[in-house]
Amino acid sequence: MYKVLKQEGRAKRGELTTVHGVVQTPVFMNVGTVAAIKGAVSTEDLEGIGTQIELSNTYHLHVRPGDEIVKKMGGLHKFMSWNKPILTDSGGFQVFSLASMRKIREEGVTFRSHIDGHKIFMGPEESMRIQSNLASTIAMAFDECPSALAEKTYVQNSVDRTYRWLVRCRQEMTRLNSLEDTINRNQMLFGINQGAIFADIRREHAKRISELELDGYAIGGLAVGESHEEMYHIIEETIPYLPVDKPTYLMGVGTPANILEGVERGIDFFDCVYPSRNGRHGHLYTNQGKINLFNAKYELDERPIEEGCQCPACRRYSRGYIRHLLKAKEMLGMRLCVLHNLYFYNTMMTEIRDALDAGRFAAYKKRKLEGMAQEPDQKEK
């Protein structure tokens, strides 16, 4: 059950109630690809940095340890010891980006595992069954994510097929949610809008999927190589054709600036590997811009990554110490950086919600962007 609490322009302040608790939106989902956040971050750590919802990858978990194993272990929540909401992607994105030798037909896709090369078939029904085994809070529909460079005819055909797949997903999920031995019989389904950078295809597809009365709607196939301006334009063209009383999700996006622009254009959910991936490389987000802890000037820096930050890294450790850990390839260095970055993202989302609640999101966004544009590492050079 989703409720819009407040609006400022197209920006929405919402609340999604699930069987695993309430998600306050806009929200950033913390990515735990194989049922764990990279960087030795535990679900206990996630609780300490204000994470509302975790995202895991269907394809990865299907390949290892296997969704049947996760089901036997009581579902993802029990498996990874996380009792708040979990969203699983459909596997589609990984099938089209990671796997090799794929063959697309109306039934689904045949491809080879990126781990051991064995042949796998996945279609809408398979994806729904896997996600039902995982027992996530929210399942994503199985879709094709066409290349940003694809021809219009290809994209139109692909999107038509993705629509037919969505109808099959909905049907299969209804069936799975009615079964006795399904772990989460209240699993929600989000549809995915596609259409590459063709606004007319996006709009038409958005209208058609909106009629299916799903639990939420994602915009997929963005942040795959197009410019930020193209991305913002596509969001603007698409959002008006998705129901305002359903949560929206901009898949795989993005930088803090991308998120602020996305919120302004009406997005509720975000996810991205940037904070964890950048953290593992010592690249840290602050309100004064990004810093690179490998920079020699931090060798004797006794300050925390960011003054005033209440994350587990900044509450206790200095830039100089964390830099030493990174240089010595100590895993603790990566962990502390990932914790700071995820905390930065989660805290920004809290600020966004507070700003929306107070009706001053536009001013907040302007100030936040100006602060982050300072890029201290470039300036002080």
Place this chain on the structure above:
Amino acid sequence: MYKVLKQEGRAKRGELTTVHGVVQTPVFMNVGTVAAIKGAVSTEDLEGIGTQIELSNTYHLHVRPGDEIVKKMGGLHKFMSWNKPILTDSGGFQVFSLASMRKIREEGVTFRSHIDGHKIFMGPEESMRIQSNLASTIAMAFDECPSALAEKTYVQNSVDRTYRWLVRCRQEMTRLNSLEDTINRNQMLFGINQGAIFADIRREHAKRISELELDGYAIGGLAVGESHEEMYHIIEETIPYLPVDKPTYLMGVGTPANILEGVERGIDFFDCVYPSRNGRHGHLYTNQGKINLFNAKYELDERPIEEGCQCPACRRYSRGYIRHLLKAKEMLGMRLCVLHNLYFYNTMMTEIRDALDAGRFAAYKKRKLEGMAQEPDQKEK
């Protein structure tokens, strides 16, 4: 200030008061080679698993980030954010095991860094200065650790030199502790008994170093290839010649069984990389013996690593989940295993102290050894 609270045979229940707090002995020091415990374990984690004292390596910290850097950052305690006692080794062991092209003279040792091959000279004074810069609670004397296979004449000459080095160490530390800008002017010095497996050399050396009235005495050069029986024998031959009213430290030892045998023979301090190194490989200590989480039989095991264990891994996560993390090479898997193993060691030391307090150490030791000898992984195969 060290006080023996209770004795049972040669086993001592002691208490060492330092400027960084009191250490209850027997104690196992948790090894953080480069000012961090391997496996993404933070000092905050250490506080949660009952760690009393941390050990860091002088040689490693001298090479990276450099002891001068650590001094400028306020010393090791401030650098790594740990306010309980820290012991630093002297660098001697690493110089003789890690570094290459070493040349030993009366003044000290010239060798090449294992990181970039640059030439380093380290003698008693250098080791003391580095450890004073690190500002550890307890500094170890600079010694040579002769090979377990060395000829008796070589060992005798080496031990004589190590004695002369010890006198120089004590002198230099007295000087350093008197300097205005020394961070820890109450730094303690432990001498190190050497002599390979020659009981007469060990005894003679123990007598001579005991006369120097140091803050504590270590037995070094064991657990380097000799049998367990030889090791226990050497401890028995040496301990009677070290002062009972000073803490004793068995360097680099060992397995839980080694520690129980060491305590029985009068040892206060232990350190070893086994719990963290084994943890990173999924080898876990339990009261029923060691288990290897890579074993397929744990795939669907919903139990914690050890039933009833109150460590951060067992309180929350299952064997099946941690096994999945290890197989997927997720750092979180290593972290959870290291936390369990260190907690197991720390808890065993608490049990040992409780048993000594109650005057029933012998019975405790017997029961603990019997339990651990069950080796469940072998039995169930």
